[in-house]
Amino acid sequence: MATDTRSGDIESFGTVSKTVGTVFRYVLLAATLFGIVVLGALLVYVANDAIQPLTADPGWHLTFLLTLVLPTLGVGAYLYRRDTDALRFGATTVGMTVVTLMFAGGVGMIFVDILSPFVFLAYAVALALPFALVLALQRRARRIPFFTRAGATTLAFYVSLLGVPGPVGAVAGLPTIVPGVPALIQSLPTVPLGWMSLTATLGLGVAALVGVYAARVRDRRAGLFAGVGALAAIGAAGAVGPAFGVTSVPAVVLASVAVVPTATYAAGTAVSRPERRIGLLVPAVVIGGALVGEVAVGALGFAGPQSWVDWQFLTSAHSRTAVDAGLYPAIGGSILLMVTVALLSFPLGVGAAVYLEEYAPDNRFTRIIDVNISNLAGVPSVVYGLLGLGVFVTYLGRSTGTVLIGGATLALLILPIVIISSREAIRSVPNEMRQASYGMGATKWQTVRRVVLPRAFPGILTGTILALGRAIGETAPLIMIGAPSVLFSLPTGFTSKVSAMPLQVFAWSSLFASEDFYTKAVPAGVVVLVSVLLAMNSIAIVLRNRYQSEQ
Amino acid sequence: MSTDDIVDDLTRDTQNSPEELLTRSFFFVCAVLSIVTTVSIVVLLVTEAAKFFSITAPLMGIEGPTASIVDFLTGTTWEIGNRRFGVLALVSATLMITIGSAIIALPLGVATAIYLSEYAAPRHRAFLKPALEVLAGIPTVVYGFFALIYITPVIQTVLPGTGTFNLLSASIVVGIMIIPMVASISEDAMSAVPDDLRQAGYGMGATKFDVSTGIVVPAALSGIFSSFILALSRAIGETMAVTIAAGSQAQFLNPIDPTAYQEGALPMTAAMVQLLLGDITGGGLAYRSLFAIGLTLFVITLVMNVISDLIAQRYREEY
Secondary structure (H helix, E strand, O other), X not given: OOOOOOHHHHHOOOOOOOHHHHHHHHHHHHHHHHHHHHHHHHHHHHHHHHHOHHHOOHHHHHHHHHHHHHHHHHHHXXXXXXXXXXXXXXXXXXXXHHHHHHHHHHHHHHHHHHOOHHHHXXXXXXXXXXXXXXXXXXXXXXXXXXXXXXXXXXXXHHHHHHEEOHHHHHHHOOOOOEEOHHHHHHOOOOOOOHHHHHHHHHHHHHHHHHHHHHHHHOOHHHHHHHHHXXXXXXXXXHHHHHHHOOOHHXXXXXXXXXXXXXXXXXXXXXXXXXXXXXXXXXXXXXXXXXXXXXXXXXXXXXXXXXXXXXXXXXXXXXXXOOOOOOOHHHHHHHHHHHHHHHHHHHHHHHHHHHHHHHHOOOOHHHHHHHHHHHHHOOOOHHHHHHHHHHHHXXXXXXXXXXXXXXXXXXXXXXXXXXXXXXXHHHHOOOHHHHHHHHHOOOOHHHHHHHHHHHHHHHHHHHHHHHHHHHHHHOOHHHHHOOOOOOOOOOOOOOOOEOOOHHHHHHHHHHHOOOHXXXXXXXXXXXXHHHHHHHHHHHHHHXXXXXXXXXX | OOHHHHHHHHHOXXXXXXXXXXHHHHHHHHHHHHHHHHHHHHHXXXXXXXXXXXXXXXXXXXXXXXXXHHHHHHOOOEEOOOOEEOHHHHHHHHHHHXXXXXXXXXXXXXXXXXXHHHHOOHHHHHHHHHHHHHHHHOOHHHHHHHHHHHHHHHHHHXXXXXXXXXXXXXXXXXXXXXXXXXXHHHHHHHHOOOXXXXXXXXXXXXXXXXHHHHHHHHHOHHHHHHHHHHHHHHHHHOOHXXXXXXXXXXXXXXXXXXXXXXXXXXXXXXXXXXXXXXXXXXXXXXXXXXXXXXXXXXXXHHHHHHHHHHHHXXXXXXX
């Protein structure tokens, strides 16, 4: 009743207390930051234990402050005021340098210790020949019936890889008439040097990508020049590398995985967006400052920090003493595991996502699959480990702890995550695009392959990278399948025993528990593992942001 | 091109051409693989666990030592050497870590979700969300090491008498680990609350505080609860952090007793890792007990996931 209302109630309209709201807001902010701050503090602690920056000469700190930190901050502040887009471009270039260098380290490890470049060349040629043949066939004659085409493709790959009559003939007791291309190449009397093989395979592939990118940014001529230039640069790296103290094979890997792609990105952006060119100051200052600082420190004789994360730690195997212990076999194992997991989970996960989004009828069976996938995502990782142990080891009788079993178990573990994120990416493709494709007379598979998957690809890639990040940190399933916690050599193939970075860290912090390992080897291992993970996460986040802003 | 060709092209059966059938069946097989995975998990766990219990072992044709299912489910002593398999000793430790991590993660997670959904400016969100993702992305081994080396000494100075291995430090890191899960699912639920409801609240003269706590949170309650259950099921299945930080001595503790958190115990997942790292002979009783614990763990987490799904679906407010 308006007449009964006491005047105080109406006055309270103007006197709402802001205190509660303000307090609430800051409590929420504090809660949000709590986990991030605690984790940040722990990471600072562990980095301090691993790198020990305080053991360096004050002069060392001062030199790098003057050559690296202050100039970078100066340029950063200037660009932040003037042009944030240019700053972002510069920062991305620096980030890309760091990430590609890490990636080059992994790839280099594969070609130095696991897979000989010459064998790689032999298989690359054996795969490229039938591929080119099939491509030519498809271009020449479009109206070949499907089965003829599929049969010809299979036959071409079989003959090229395995020869005539190959394993099928060998079963029937036929002698080999023509060996397969890999065997043929490997029986050649003159063997090209490792770096030449690598330039012809990895280098050529990277150069082709560079050419395509340049052609898209500018024109065909520029693409041709860029491609040839990239190939020449990669070859030159292999030829002159030894003169600068870098062995040829790592030099080729470094050039083709790190230097050439980063330079291409920087140059391409500088050409297509001239207004952002000034952003190139950032990498120039960072890289130049680091080099100048290094030279100055060497000349002035200032000692750097006694970091436990050093070349020795990254390239030696486990040891009983923490000072000599290293992570090399574990890093190699993690790389091989990731290759296996990616090869298994990507096609299967994307395939399942395509079925559920594009093909599945709306019936009970589809709903069961749907519920089942979300439940699988919640199954603890140890249980997946038990599955790997029971199925692969006990029932199929494989030996424990191999790359293949570990990879298969981890692939099953991340499969639900890959499926769920791929489905989201596929769902975000606008329906109009599909309808337009059908309207042009395309079949379902043509629509999926030419319209849906290319459009959803960045999203699928982001989800897969995040899932791989989950897999690289998993330890429990590997313990369950019997992966050895201590391994002194790199795995050489898919059937050899494998260790992994988190497993090695676990072994050091529990099986070899001692003050020495706690303060030296484990923090160093944690720093390496977390750096790899942060690199993968940042790639995924950058990809996603770019993809979202495009849409 | 003759007219016949065009007619052929326009009337061809695209649905059932060999190419279409082949690709469709490939995609179908991929999707069915998930069902195969679940079925093999269930079959494997059930058959191996059946060989462990004395009631079912004869059915499986297993001779030799077995364990009583009643002792397994009600016993409170876990000593493999003496063949005493009382899973309650392990369950109590798991339960304590779940309770401890819930005390940390649930309030912080919901507060984070409210902040991100109602208060944070887009610029801050763009920074906070990836940072929270990193929180969930750090390997659990690393969390375990942090708990053992950095958090336990702090606890020991505050609460003297805490062991090197203790459930408190394990609970803290597991809690931090699952904050992002609570936050992201709750935030999704809060963002799904229609803006009309908020505007109606403001129209009635409510403050932002009133709208957040009085309108948004109640409207998103089903999503918030389902995020709780999912996060707790993750805490139960968490392995490496608790293996490193909680210790390896199985003992039955009273989960309600706060001082019990200063002691070490052996949660289910840690017991499985310990069994595997010890010398267990393939096919022995200890090996089969692994699958019995695995089955217990799988059933608990599955039931929790299903409950969370039901809550999210049945009690969701339709707008």
